[in-house]
Amino acid sequence: MDHRPPLTRHVSIPSSISSSSSGSMPLSRRSLFLGAAAFGVPAILAGCGSDAPSTAPGGSSSGGLGTVTLGSNASDEVPKKSLEAQIKAFTQGAVKVNTVDHNTFQENINRYLRGTPDDVFTWFAGYRMQFFAEQGLALDISDVWRDIGGDFSQAFKDQSTGVDGKQYFVPSTYYPxxxxxxxxxxxxxxxxxxxxxxxxxxxxxxxxxxxxxxxxxxxxxxxxxxxxxxxxxxxxxxxxxxxxxxxxxxxxxxxxxxxxxxxxxxxxxxxxxxxxxxxxxxxxxxxxxxxxxxxxxxxxxxxxxxxxxxxxxxxxxxxxxxxxxxxxxxxAPIDGYMVSAKAKNVDGAKALIKLLAQASSQNIATGLDPGTLASNSKADTSGYSALQKRGAELVSQAKHIAQFLDRDTxxxxxxxxxxxxxxxxxxxxxxxxxxxxxxxxxxxxxxx
The missing domain is CATH 3.40.190.10 (Periplasmic binding protein-like II)
Incomplete structure (x- = not known):
């Protein structure tokens, strides 16, 4: 949650990253409060952020797929701006982003998902994704993967797959x-x-x-x-x-x-x-x-x-x-998106995560956020800074990749x-x- 000169080859996470996704796999960090009551924080804090609907050109809350709600832990300035820039390309409806302090989001995610969650929410690959999928708190998005699967390595797909063999997660960016x-x-x-x-x-x-x-x-x-x-x-x-x-x-x-x-x-x-x-x-x-x-x-x-x-x-x-x-x-944690099992706008949610999975969206993310690398194998890495290039190479050379303690357990x-x-x-x-x-x-x- 980084930059460098041209990377002429596409770099994907090595297949070793999938080694622990059989059964359980190894997930960390980042203002309006996403249903302040659901997170157990004072409602007065709900006025601290920016949750106005973000409507892409041609989109509206009454046309197309309507409004999709997105619960986001991207509370730091850089990732917050990155997400805002990406969803501007969503032309099939409007997106209402509810941003919560990163730590508050993580610490209250279970209560949030069992309460009144947003349609889409930011989360992490591997074990922690699998945990909520097994609890029935996430929507099976295997149909989305049938459309986007060709853009991701098997390693990323493994990290997006539940213990039941279905997909519940769309990767966005990762970082070593x-x-x-x-x-x-x-x-x-x-x-x-x-x-x-x-x-x-x-x-x-x-x-x-x-x-x-x-x-x-x-x-x-x-x-x-x-x-x-x-x-x-x-x-x-x-x-x-x-x-x-x-x-x-x-x-x-x-x-x-x-x-x-x-x-x-x-x-x-x-x-x-x-x-x-x-x-x-x-x-x-x-x-x-x-x-x-x-x-x-x-x-x-x-x-x-x-x-x-x-x-x-x-x-x-x-x-x-x-x-x-x-x-x-x-x-080398992988960040991305999931759809809540309680999503009110399922069609809109699936359309939005398809957009966020695209190389064009991830190009925006890695361009605006100097500490990220794109998970989509078709993303343009020619604009990577020297640091991003080195980061991608470090990950590609690693024999084993963990997702971070609070994502691995x-x-x-x-x-x-x-x-x-x-x-x-x-x-x-x-x-x-x-x-x-x-x-x-x-x-x-x-x-x-």
């Missing part, structure tokens, strides 16, 4: 997680991307000596620390163990998991302090302002950089911890157990054993 830095700072200081954990630690010590906070870090919103856990676990224990842990099939008290937290604790002295009071945007701005040396985050970090500075942004994949797994796995486990648990660890990194015992106990209750 990596360690971002400013090239000018690194060139000035003579820093080099580390290839191992020892090299990363040595680099962090050097940055500290040079007066920089080595690693930008924020977890006020709960989800950013999930990315750190994901990569440390995949680097330490491998992709398969990570996915099984997310699915409740491995124990959180396993020594393998404790090793992950031990490693993380060892890096804490290099993290930006007071992370629980900082948003990811603020941490990203510290990187942009050259106050921090590097930042593990999704490519959407580019949104917080002035356009003139984006060419100074670069990244490296998180370094090796266990040689048995090297750097074969990354997080049950939503209730992610929100009620992992967010507070990881925040607890960030606040008190020495109390590992009781924390893991607590997670395991709660997991046993949720995964039955």
């Amino acid at each position: 997680w990596a360690v971002f830095y400013r090239k000018s700072v690194w060139e000035e200081k003579g820093y080099q991307p580390p290839k191992t954990l020892d090299e990363l630690t040595a680099l962090a010590k050097k940055m500290k000596a040079d007066g920089l906070i080595p690693i930008a870090f924020a977890d006020k919103d709960g989800w950013p620390a999930m990315g750190t856990f994901d990569i440390l676990n995949m680097r330490t224990n491998g992709y398969d163990f990570h996915v099984q842990l997310m699915q409740g099939k491995q124990s959180w008290t396993d020594p393998k998991v404790r090793q992950v937290f031990d490693t993380w604790r060892g890096l804490m002295e290099y993290h930006q302090p007071a992370a629980l009071g900082r948003t990811w945007q603020e941490a990203a701005q510290s990187l942009a302002q050259k106050k921090t040396g590097m930042y593990l985050l999704g490519m959407f970090v580019a949104q917080q950089f002035p356009e003139a500075d984006r060419d100074d942004l670069d990244f490296f994949t998180f370094p090796e911890i266990n040689p048995a797994y090297g750097t074969d796995s990354i997080d 049950r939503p209730d486990f992610a929100s009620t157990v992992m967010i507070p648990s990881l925040q607890s660890f960030v606040g008190k990194p020495d109390e590992i054993d009781p924390l893991l015992a607590s997670i395991e106990k709660q997991k046993a209750t949720i995964f039955r």
